[in-house]
Amino acid sequence: MLKTQINAKLIGNMAFEMDINGHKVTTDTTVENGGNNLGPSPKALLLAGLVGCSGIDIMSMIEENKINVDDLNVYIESETRDEDPKIYNYIKILYKFKGKNLSFNELEKIVKLSMEKYCGVAAMLEKVVPITYEVKIEE
Incomplete structure (x- = not known):
């Protein structure tokens, strides 16, 4: 079975930088929703x-x-x-x-x-x- 491991770290306000099996992805929300729009939702x-x-x-x-x-x-x-x-x-x-x-x-x-x-x-x-x-x- 394939396992997925994600480590998510808050990088400011509502944005998270995630390490997904060694790949970095940033998620955030729009400024209108209180975020900084640093990445996709x-x-x-x-x-x-x-x-x-x-x-x-x-x-x-x-x-x-x-x-x-x-x-x-x-x-x-x-x-x-x-x-x-x-x-x-x-x-x-x-x-x-x-x-x-x-x-x-x-x-x-x-x-x-x-x-x-x-x-x-x-x-x-x-x-x-x-x-x-x-x-x-x-x-």
Whole structure:
């Protein structure tokens, strides 16, 4: 089993510097919320984790299937409810692939496999927030 170890140190006001398995990450909140905006919010990092998780899955399957993708950009839109706890109402993901002669059906199948079978972050988040995704191809 893979273990994650995080050591978080308060570095001022509401900002924390975290050592995540040897990698440094700073989280904070906006000035309007009492922070100094020294880093992304914890909820934004949760979304970044979703992008990273599905992105790694997708690129692994693309490599395994020898698909020639020139580029992949992932965009997330989310909205937080007004009442506490301020959880996400929804998460929308857009996967934009770039390359010549790419098969939409093949890429859509790969994204679906990531989002519905392999990505642990998506599996955890979808229990509490609806996640939708879309695949687009640009040449």
